Each structure stands twice: as structure tokens, then as C-alpha cells.
Amino acid sequence: MDRIQSFAEDNAEILKQEFGAGRLSRRDLLAGLGALGLAAVAPGAARAQARPEVVVVNFGGEAVPAFREAFQAPYVASGGRMVIDGSGPSNGKIKTMVQARNVTWDIADSGVAGTGELGPAGLLEEIDYSIVDKSKVDNEFAYKYGVANYMFSTVMAWDSKKISGKPTLADFFDVKKYPGRRMLRRSNQGMLEIALLADGVAPDKLYPLDMNRAFKKLDTIKQHCLYWNSGAESQSLLRDGECVMGLLWNTRANLLKRDSNSRIDFTYNQGLLQPGLWVVPKGNPAGKEAFRAIAAMQAPEGQVKLLASMGNGPANPAASALVPAELKAVNPSDPANVAVQAKIDADWYEKFGAAGLQRFLDNISA
Amino acid sequence: MPAMPRPARSIWGETGIYWMLVMPALFMLLGFYIFPLVRVLWISVMEPTPGLGNYALLFTSASIHQVVLTTLRICLLTTGITLLLGYAVAYVMAQAGPRTQRWMMLGILLPLWISVLVRAFAWVALLRRQGVINNALVGMGVIEDPLPLIWNELGIVIGMVHYMLPFAVLPLLTGMRGIDRRCLAAARGLGASRTQSFLGVFLPLSLPGVVGAGILVFIFSLGFLVTPAILGGGRTLMIAEYISVQILDVVQWGVGTMLATTLIVFIFALLALLSRVVDLRRLFGAV
DSSP states (O other): OOSOOOHHHHHHHHHHHHHHTTSOOHHHHHTTHHHHHHHHHGGGGGGGGGOOEEEEEOOOTTHHHHHIIIIIHHHHHTTOEEEEEOSOOOHHHHHHHHHTTOOOOSEEEEOHHHHHHHTTTTOBOOOOTTTSOGGGSOGGGBOSSOEEEEEEEEEEEEETTTSOSOOOHHHHTOTTTSOSOEEEESSSTTHHHHHHHHTTOOGGGOOSOOHHHHHHHHHTTGGGEEEESSHHHHHHHHHTTSOSEEEEEHHHHHHHHHHTTTSEEEEEEEEEEEEEEEEOBTTOTTTTHHHHHHHHTTOHHHHHHHHHHHOOEESSGGGGGTSOHHHHTTOTTSHHHHHTSEEOOHHHHHHHHHHHHHHHHHHHTO | OOOOOOHHHHHHOTTHHHHHHHHHHHHHHIIIIIHHHHHHHHHHHHSSSSSSHHHHHHHHOHHHHHHHHHHHHHHHHHHHHHHHHHHHHHHHHHHSOHHHHHHHHHHHHGGGGSOHHHHHHHHHHHHSTTSHHHHHHHHTTSOSSOOOOSSSHHHHHHHHHHHHHHHHHHHHHHHHHTSOHHHHHHHHHTTOOHHHHIIIIIHHHHHHHHHHHHHHHHHHHHTOOHHHHHHTTTOOOOHHHHHHIIIIISOOHHHHHHHHHHHHHHHHHHHHHHHHHSOHHHHTTOO
8 A cells, every 4th residue: 555566466455355245255266176176286196295385475365365275275185285375575575585595485476577676686586497387378478587377457447427438548648538537557567558559659569668758648648647556546546536547457447347337447458468477586495396386376277266256367378268258358368358458578677667667656756 | 888899890880780781672772773774774885786876876866856855845844734733732732721631632642543544544535526525615615626635745744744743742732831831921910912922932932842843743754655655646756655665666775775874864863953952851751
């Protein structure tokens, strides 16, 4: 809340509310998983005793039971040992651990800002692709220091009571056509890309980002913008009518659409597809076992469960065949939705991510 | 006293035994407070390369200039408004009877027990476009469009003043209670009007309390993180959040620790200044 929230952090919060509201039962999550997931990884069971424990860390709350049921249960059934820890792997915390040579995490739920800042600084292990299967993930999201765990999108949502028809990104930047306040994330990630898309840059020609052009575009609506730090904030700003249009994560947009009976609508058109990445802190206690665990979590069944509970798109392309029809439209990594979105480029974030974030913050607070 | 040889004394000295008693606390302070602070200082001169490069940013980085200026502006504004309001409350309290004083004290202390987060969100509910205040004003026909009360520096200052008021009222009250009423009576007796006796006698006598409360409020304000983040609509970046971004997000610990060190030095300098004006021990509640 008090700082720029990551996508994974926000996931934890959403789940907390959903469980709280009684819309998800843990049993629902588990149902079906057992049979499917276990079958996929069963051969490992014999090696049980000798295998070290793998600590997977995410941003806590109800994302802990969700990960437990999607990932831990099948892994344990296959003879591995896994613990889900919810203490929040921010970049700063991973750096502290690695520098103090007291690493207690094996696998952390991170993103391109994580691999970008930590990888080159020597704070992450390289992903061992002799164990992790590159064919079970979109090649574009299998990086040196991180591999896709799930997919999410930055999308445009609008208040259909104040905006008629289906607006485009160009309309987002046109306050004459659609007067009213706009909402952006308080981070460069996604916002620069969308500014450029709105300015007419082709989705496949986005990178390297022309920052000057992006900031120039953002400046045209700067006085009409509010910026959210946390996913919950993005939801309430649109729900309460503080803003008429906004850029936010697909998970929150989906909740808004459901809770407002489609008063708030959103589109994947000209959105930005981003990966949630597994990263392994340098000197992790379980060693190579971490990569065996990541490989096991590539099983599509668990990933589909995460789509049902959290709205996160499966990273394994094979999962789309298992996605139930009613979830296809909201799945950010559904082929039909992928086709209309741009994809983030982690290499750019490795080189310019920190500078981009700083410039973004400086620019909006100037 | 007969001079008897006491070996223990010669080792520990006269006050040695007392030092031994405070040793555990001292070690704890050294280990858990001073040591991390020294490390912060250390990182600020060692990362990314040894030297004073990070400190040079204080003079060269436009981004840091901007955040420092914003922080100072908001903190000074907050301090000024808090002092004005706090002075009025403390003045009324100092004049009131003991029963009224107790109730007022409760009213001042109660908000202190409510989390800063909760209070910030309460302000959101009051100040937003369709919030209580705007809805009421629009409903009464006073205004047509909702007032921009939030998502700007006004919102931040409102939230911060609300948080800081008790920290101003309490030292001000202590100061006012210490003023000898007979001085005022004497001034009135010599023909001064109420205003004259206030401006000429009471106000100058209460000034040390004002300065003390002012510096206290100002120092506290410098560290605000949650309130600006929530009430500012993301458009205001203050130094505490800037440091947090450097440490947690972009992992430029050199810059983050440099700013933290600078902030600490600045605060110690202010405290040193404060100690020349008022008795710190009294200000912080020691008798």
C-alpha cells in the first residue's frame, strides 16, 4: 500500500478477499488437481527421503494456500518436499539475503523488474534449462535468470456509464472526446508501452522503448491522471467513479467487471502481456532441487487451477486446451487474447528498467 | 571515612558499578541500533563504488532536488498549519477547568491509537469526489462540481496535519502550563488590554514551546510514507518513499542509504538546534 505494489503481491490480496467473500472454497481448488497433477509427476515418488526441501516464496495472504494446492500438493505427492512461504520476495529482501549469505528461499515469485535488477548484479542463479523444460513455456518468457510461472496483462478498463461504445487506446489519451480523469499504474512497467501503442507504434516494434516519445505522450494527459500503487487502489478508483478510464491488471479489471455488473468493462486489445517469473536466489539452500520443483510446476493442471482462483494465465501453452470454456475470455494467455496484445521484453528492463522507473516517478511528481 | 584499600574501586572507579548496570542496555543499543546505522553509513560510501559519489548526487541530481524540495514544502506547510491549530487547542485547554481538560486530552490522545493507514483511508472516504464532504456540498447546492480535496498536496497536508496535531498540542500545553499567570494579571493590572497582554506577555512566554513543537512536528513529518502515498494520488513523491523505492525496488542501496544518512544528520542538526531553545528532557516528558 505504501509502496509500488508488484503483481504477485496484489494476487495475494485478491485471493484473500475472494476466500473471505466465500466465492472460492479451498476444496474447489483441490478438486480434480489431485488426479491430474499426481499422474503427471508420480514417477518421482521413490526418491522421497533423499530430496531436500524446497522453499517457494510469494506475497502471502491467501496466495499461500492457493500455491500450496496448485503446486505443493502435487509435488509432495510425487515424493518431493516443498514449503510455501508468504513473506514477500521484494528485490531488496532477496539482495539482503544473498549478501548476508543467509539464503532461506529457493524459488521466488518475481517479475521482469526482479530479473532485471537482481540478475545482472549476480544475485540470482541461472535457470538450469537441462532440468526446466523450455518447451513447456513460451520461448519469449524463458530467460537466463527467470522463467515464466504465470501470465498477466496490463489492460484498459472504462466506466461505461460515462464512456459510450468501446474506446480505444487513442481515446484514452483524448480528453476532449472523453472528458474525465484517467488512471495509470505508478510504475513505468506497462505504462510506457501503452503510451507508445497509443501513439501508433506497432506492437512488435515497441522495443527498445522510445522513452522520450512515451513521456511526451503521457505528458499530454498528465494533469488528468491519478496513479495507483496497489491493485486494490486501482479497483476502488474506478469503482468509486474517481476515474472514467484506467490502465490496470487483468485480475483487478475482471473483478471490477463482475462486481459492477459490467458497468466497468475492459479489453485485452492493445494490452501488454507480462510474465510472472520464478527466480532462484544465488546460493539457494536446496540447490538443483529448486529447478526440479520449477519443472514440476510447469505441469499445466496446476496452472489452470491458478487461472480459476487468481485469474493468472497459464505459462505453459499446453494448458490452453485444459482451460474451461467460461474462463477462456478472461485468460490473459488465451491464444485469442495473446494475438491482440503486445508482449513485454525483459531485456529492455534489465538495461533500462530502474532508470525508467525513476524517470517515471520524477515525471509524474514534477 | 578511613582510607581503606579497595581493589574493586581502583579497577571500576567510583561510578563503575553504575556503568556495569547500564552496560546490557548499552550493548543492546550498540548492537541493534548503532551498528545498523553505521552499516547504512558504510553502504552509502561503498556502493556502487567507494567514494562520495552518492553524496555528490545531492548537488547534481535533479530528481533528488525535486524530492527534497517537495518534502520540505509539504513538511513546512504541515508544521505551520499544525502549529496554528495546535496553539489554539492548547490555549483553550490551558484555560479550561480540570474536567474539560481531561475530556480534551482524551480527544487528543484517542486518534493516536488509530493506525495511520486507517486514518488515511478515512480521509479518502471524506474527501473524494463522491465522498461525504463533496456529496453534501453538491447536495446542498453550494457547489456544482466536486472540489479537488484529495489526490493532491492539499489532501496530503490535511492527512498529515491531522496526524501531527497531538504532537504539537502536548508540548505546547506543557509550555503554557509553565507560564506564571501572575504575569498576565500584572499586565492587565497595569492597563493592558486582553489582546495586548496576550501579544506582549503570553505569546512571548509560550514561544519556546512553539519552537519545540514546531521542530518536533517538522522532524516527524519528514518521515511520512503512508499518508502521502494514499492521499496524494500517486503524484507526490516524498523522501521517505524515495528511499524505499531505492532500497526495495530499484536496489540502488548506495543512493537510498545516502539519503537516509543525510536525513538522519539533518534531523540531529535540528535536534541540536532544538536543545538550544528548549529543555529537551521536559519536551519529551521527563520531569
